[in-house]
Amino acid sequence: MVDFNGWDMPLHYGSQVDEHHQVRNDCGVFDVSHMCVIDVHGADAKVFLRRLLANDVERLDRPGRALYSAMLNEHGYIIDDLIAYLMPFGYRLVVNAATREKDLAWMHSIAVDFQVELRERTDVALLAIQGPSARVRTIDLLDRSRAALITELMPFQGLEENGWFIARMGYTGEDGLEIMLPAEQAAGFFGDLVGAGIGPVGLGARDTLRLEAGFNLYGSDINDEVTPLTANMASTVAWEPRERDFVGREALAVQLAAGGWPQLVGLVLEDRGVLRPRQVVRVECDGEGEITSGSFSPTLGKSIALARIPAGAGERAEVEIRGRWHPVRIVKPNFVRHGRPLI
Structure with a gap:
């Protein structure tokens, strides 16, 4: 275990190299609950994000679609990179843990000119199941409605189902899922995944996987x-x-x-x-x-x-x-x- 911006995070669970190959050849699960999730509500939510982000949320043409963007300062330098989802209530942003405080401060400074509310979702956890077998293996552990949602998901899309938000994306260069769920349910679901043979993966393999993906x-x-x-x-x-x-x-x-x-x-x-x-x-x-x-x-x-x-x-x-x-x-x-x- 190592300190990662105030979070106790696993560097590995035994072998970083084995965990890397587990994801490339089958699938593994990452606890990435340290990532910061922010919901954007209000009449000006779209206008606000079109001002805030270098990419344009107008491109999000259907519920749950996501885009990758940088959030810049006035000099064009990157404050953070993030994912933005189109949601029924507005938008959902997923930003980096290390930049959480400065991101929120910057967003609030821009938001003063808009009718918009920013809500940090400290009540959810985030698990990423990644690898060529990730979707099939995860479907076997879920109820019918959540399993059906996964079969319908397009890449770079996330949808809500009975209190969970399930997205088809990831940070490894493989197909897979990122699942936001109530924090109190995370340990149980993580245990179900590991019990089904989906090995846990730490920060070390996460870094080599994302580096290989560029x-x-x-x-x-x-x-x-x-x-x-x-x-x-x-x-x-x-x-x-x-x-x-x-x-x-x-x-x-x-x-x-x-x-x-x-x-x-x-x-x-x-x-x-x-x-x-x-x-x-x-x-x-x-x-x-x-x-x-x-x-x-x-x-x-x-x-x-x-x-x-x-x-x-x-x-x-x-x-x-x-x-x-x-x-x-x-x-x-x-x-x-x-x-x-x-x-």
């Missing part, structure tokens, strides 16, 4: 000194319609027009060693960058990393490991998806 981690790959353009998140910025004045739009437009911003890429180590955060990356265009996240990939059997490097780099670079330069290959920043290597 997903950002706030505080490592993105922070309030990074914009979506330099974080491989340009697709999450909705520039149309032009009249939508989201926070940070003007500063981000200046960066977009100037071009030449650093890029977040994937790295694959060509020889032995382990890529780690903050190691220096030297690229062919005579510039330097830095690894933001790095680790050994259990699925690929190689060391991989995300790194922010100067624009215009080619396909090769070098990384300094313990005073020596090692060759790396520059790839798109996603390495494994649905169990299949992409590099």
Whole structure:
């Protein structure tokens, strides 16, 4: 057990590598109740979120649909990344635990201009069941109505059923579910999952799984000194319609027009060693960058990393490991998806 932003969290339950393979090959369950869930109510809920987020909740065209977005400050830097769901009462946001206090403070500062209410849902727990067998294995443990809902869910959609909110999404690059349920029911359901052979998974495997999938981690790959353009998140910025004045739009437009911003890429180590955060990356265009996240990939059997490097780099670079330069290959920043290597 380790401290994680004030939460006691399991680093692993015995073997981080075994837990990683469990998710890639079958399925595992994560207790991610540390994530902050915020419900947005009120007549101006949509207008408020169209101002708050770089992505546009107008794109959510059916109940339960979700989108990924950054929440920016006036300079275009990322305050946090989050998921927003369209709900019958308004919207539901899921933000990072580490940024909870500053996120809520920022949201309330923007909300003063809108008829909107923000409610932090401290009464719910969140369990993520991830892996190619996740939906089938979970259905076997649920009543008929919840099982039927799971069979109908589209990717990036979540729906309510008898006090539970069940979404088809996750942070591992696999198919799976994220289930919000009353906090007092979480331990019992977690026990049911583990009892059915769905192994528990800790923070260690969660990090290697999300790194293989190329997903950002706030505080490592993105922070309030990074914009979506330099974080491989340009697709999450909705520039149309032009009249939508989201926070940070003007500063981000200046960066977009100037071009030449650093890029977040994937790295694959060509020889032995382990890529780690903050190691220096030297690229062919005579510039330097830095690894933001790095680790050994259990699925690929190689060391991989995300790194922010100067624009215009080619396909090769070098990384300094313990005073020596090692060759790396520059790839798109996603390495494994649905169990299949992409590099």
